[in-house]
Amino acid sequence: MMSLRECLDWLARTGNANIHGITKRIPAEVFLVEKQYLRPISKAVNIPANIVTRGVRKDNTILYHSNRYSVPLGTYRPGKKLFLTEEDGNIIFTDPDSNHVAAVHRINPGKGQLIQNNNHLRDHTGKISGLQDQVLEMLGNIPEALMLLNMIKTDKPRYVRDQFLLIKATVSNNTVEVIQNAIQYCSDNELWSAVDFRAAVEHFARNNANADTATAIGPPYVPQPYKIKPEARDINDYVAVCGGGK
Incomplete structure (x- = not known):
């Protein structure tokens, strides 16, 4: 292990004396300029002892x-x-x-x-609890939904009302399948916010819409006049045309 004296010698000889690989400047010279703008710090930091x-x-x-x-x-x-x-x-x-x-x-x-x-x-969040019950019912009253709402209440107590109202609005415009998939996704990935839940709902709703569109399109339509079956010729006919055979 290097001594303090050895460390200081290395800094003076190498660390602060050579051109820096990124700034392309010599640290010792840069410090001479920057130290003009340095200000002394207070000798005593006033931190109340009783806090x-x-x-x-x-x-x-x-x-x-x-x-x-x-x-x-x-x-x-x-x-x-x-x-x-x-x-x-x-x-x-x-x-x-x-x-x-x-x-x-x-x-x-x-x-x-x-x-x-x-x-x-005393529970001063009676109105919030009532809102939570409404949202939980809309989410299907499943354990994963209860965990989602409880974690939102724990992580975002100051905004829990806005969070629940956003979930309520999101649920009212989507199918049960999409909602349940979004709940499971949030639970699996520990995403405890109404914004993440809404994003998950939008994702699964798009997937369902794309799947329905693909089903509705079906196989391409070919008009009857174009359904022509080419004639199959005997291989000997081609041999004769090419001059082969005996």
């Missing part, structure tokens, strides 16, 4: 100092994390994506406790 992140558990709670604190129903999704801050004896959970305060609790000094806000247990 940490915690993952949201499947039961919509966050584990902190051996206690579980509740967050609103539906907050959980794979990999979801919230900012956690302490302020005046309270613990505050904030969504880093929207900067929205998800929950506030008094810090519990005990261990193994569940600190829960009963409002977090």
Whole structure:
């Protein structure tokens, strides 16, 4: 392994002294120009010491100092994390994506406790659930369709209504066979969005239309006068014309 001194010598002798293969310039000379525009960075980075992140558990709670604190129903999704801050004896959970305060609790000094806000247990998505039931019925109420809708709700909670309405509009204009093929395709390829579902539906609808057109065309029509069967001659006639035979 090269020492630091050897590495610096190599840079001065080769790495920064030779013409670069892509830029066609000498790095050491380029740096002399660029360093005029460099600015010093701050010596201290101000990161609040009391801000940490915690993952949201499947039961919509966050584990902190051996206690579980509740967050609103539906907050959980794979990999979801919230900012956690302490302020005046309270613990505050904030969504880093929207900067929205998800929950506030008094810090519990005990261990193994569940600190829960009963409002977090209420499902505030009743209208969405009703819409989901309608769309699921239109999709044939099959397990793959339920998985598709649930994954859309999990991955795109802020746009779930628009997603479901797009699926509803897509389903109403296509056949059951096309819809089921599209559902299976999305499930097999883990495509959890209404746009992907619509694209799959359009693909299978085109395939069906092309197949129907090919069936309707059938074999080419040949008028009766042109259905002429050529006369079959004996091979000896050709031999005689060519001067062969005895």
